[in-house]
Amino acid sequence: MIIYTDGSAHPNPGPGGFGVVVCDNNNNIITTYAKQTNNTTNNREEIKAILWALLNYGKYDEEVIVYSDSNYCVQTFTNWMFGWARNGWVKSDKKIPENLDLIQAYYNALNEGY
Numbered sequence: 001m002i003i004y005t006d007g008s009a010h011p012n013p014g015p016g017g018f019g020v021v022v023c024d025n026n027n028n029i030i031t032t033y034a035k036q037t038n039n040t041t042n043n044r045e046e047i048k049a050i051l052w053a054l055l056n057y058g059k060y061d062e063e064v065i066v067y068s069d070s071n072y073c074v075q076t077f078t079n080w081m082f083g084w085a086r087n088g089w090v091k092s093d094k095k096i097p098e099n100l101d102l103i104q105a106y107y108n109a110l111n112e113g114y
Contacts, residue, residue, distance in 0.1 A: 002027065003053045003066045007045025009037075016040045018049035022057065046070035047102045050077065054106060058114030081107050 002023045009016030017036035023029055033052060037045065050066060050073055057064050068074060081103050084091060089104070091097055 001025065001030075001057060001060060001062055001064045003057060003064060005046070005049035005053055005066060005068050007042060007047070007049045007070070009040045009042050009045060013039060013041045016042065016045045018045040018052070020049050020053055022053075041099075043070070043072050044099055044102065046073045047076070047099055047106070051102055051106050051109075054109055054114050058109065076103060077106060 002025065004021040004023070005018070007016065007018035015036070015038055017034060017040075019034040020032065021029060022031045022033075033056075035048070035052075046068065050068055053064075053066050076097075080091075080097070084097055084103075085107060089096060089100060097103060
């Protein structure tokens, strides 16, 4: 399964939303999902898209590949959040990460087997 995610806000911050396209391994569309938000940021919507994919498809028996064009999300979910969790959800500059509520939701879902 292949999942494409994207999020945006315009202006940033401002109204925005995210979208997800779920495909089978032959790239045939299985489903799509989109949601709008009145006041948000690009990064929040990028995270929400990936979090939606994880919560809806993260317990499938087959391999799931998620694509994102957000370096912020890729780095957060593959590197940074693990260090933040070890440090009590504080970054190396002693500041709390932005979008911590969504990042912790993703982290908790991973720890629940997603």
